[in-house]
Amino acid sequence: MQELLEKLIEKHKPVCNKGKIPDYIPILREQDPFGLGITVVTTDKKIVSAGDCPTRFTLQSISKVIALILSIMDNGEEAVFAKVGMEPTGDPFNSIYKMEVFSYSKPLNPMINAGAMVVSSLINGKTVSEKLERLLKLVRDMAENDQIQIEEEVFRSEWEQAHRNRALAHFLKELDLIYDVEDALAVYLRQCAIGVDCTDLAKIGLCLAQNGRSYSGKQLFSRHVARLAKTFMVTCGMYNASGEFAIRVGIPAKSGVSGGILASVPDRMGIGVIGPALDEKGNSIGGIAILEDLSCEWNLSIF
Numbered sequence: 001m002q003e004l005l006e007k008l009i010e011k012h013k014p015v016c017n018k019g020k021i022p023d024y025i026p027i028l029r030e031q032d033p034f035g036l037g038i039t040v041v042t043t044d045k046k047i048v049s050a051g052d053c054p055t056r057f058t059l060q061s062i063s064k065v066i067a068l069i070l071s072i073m074d075n076g077e078e079a080v081f082a083k084v085g086m087e088p089t090g091d092p093f094n095s096i097y098k099m100e101v102f103s104y105s106k107p108l109n110p111m112i113n114a115g116a117m118v119v120s121s122l123i124n125g126k127t128v129s130e131k132l133e134r135l136l137k138l139v140r141d142m143a144e145n146d147q148i149q150i151e152e153e154v155f156r157s158e159w160e161q162a163h164r165n166r167a168l169a170h171f172l173k174e175l176d177l178i179y180d181v182e183d184a185l186a187v188y189l190r191q192c193a194i195g196v197d198c199t200d201l202a203k204i205g206l207c208l209a210q211n212g213r214s215y216s217g218k219q220l221f222s223r224h225v226a227r228l229a230k231t232f233m234v235t236c237g238m239y240n241a242s243g244e245f246a247i248r249v250g251i252p253a254k255s256g257v258s259g260g261i262l263a264s265v266p267d268r269m270g271i272g273v274i275g276p277a278l279d280e281k282g283n284s285i286g287g288i289a290i291l292e293d294l295s296c297e298w299n300l301s302i303f
């Protein structure tokens with residue numbers, strides 16, 4: 001395993017050249033564009049890493065999966081899906097286009113920014129910090145790492161430039177889908193700034209692969225909720241590249257603008273990848289290349 005992962009890192013490092021670090025969150029520009037790392041954690045408890053794995057990065061959009069899990073646990077499926085849909089959009093993650101043009105009454109799914117803000121504002125807790133504490137606890141429990149923190153500096157950097165997300169939140173307020181614009185934005189942008197490494201991500205992926213059971217065997221949520229999360233990862237996890245990813249890789253996965261990818265191979269393994277250089281749809285260019293080879297090599301496609 002170790003040898004193969006190292007080989008794949010070396011093989012795909014050059015492709016990072018073709019990617020770009022996004023610049024709308026200024027602090028992300030400090031990431032290494034040539035960084036590439038992967039950790040795999042299997043159901044029989046092997047942990048194997050290669051490349052730039054000690055690197056810490058923020059969850060960004062990957063947090064949407066965990067916020068969805070908590071929101072469903074808190075409110076039940078019916079209440080959550082009364083306010084957010086289940087269909088892929090085919091549009092970029094921060095688009096408002098379909099909601100506006102077709103007068104939909106709710107965001108199309110929980111993996112786009114608009115949907116994620118609705119979902120996170122439903123998390124139980126009287127204040128922004130109570131909601132975030134509960135979300136942080138679930139992230140720590142899934143990764144079995146109590147050191148995981150919100151990186152306030154990353155939050156600040158995005159908060160100051162969050163014009164598009166603030167606009168989305170105002171739109172959601174007009175539709176009566178969130179209670180307060182600034183609070184919804186504060187929860188959402190802080191959840192995006194939760195700092196992890198590849199091993200944390202791989203363990204989170206393993207927890208989903210084991211239907212809600214963590215690495216050391218704690219049942220954190222039901223098999224049904226895990227199934228919902230993995231299904232959204234397949235249909236919407238890689239933004240408007242989810243269809244091609246399903247064909248080429250075939251693993252439930254969720255990417256983030258920091259270059260992280262969370263992947264979960266049902267009943268087999270969790271995978272965490274980091275590669276900050278992104279393709280034009282906002283997915284880690286090196287990360288996707290590695291996952292494609294790995295899926296082929298180990299026959300990981302669920303289809």
Ligand SMILES: NC(=O)CC[C@H](N)C(=O)O
Nearest residue numbers: 060061093113192256257
């Ligand atoms: N694709 C992403 O990872 C987007 C997350 C980012 N914080 C945003 O809202 O724009």
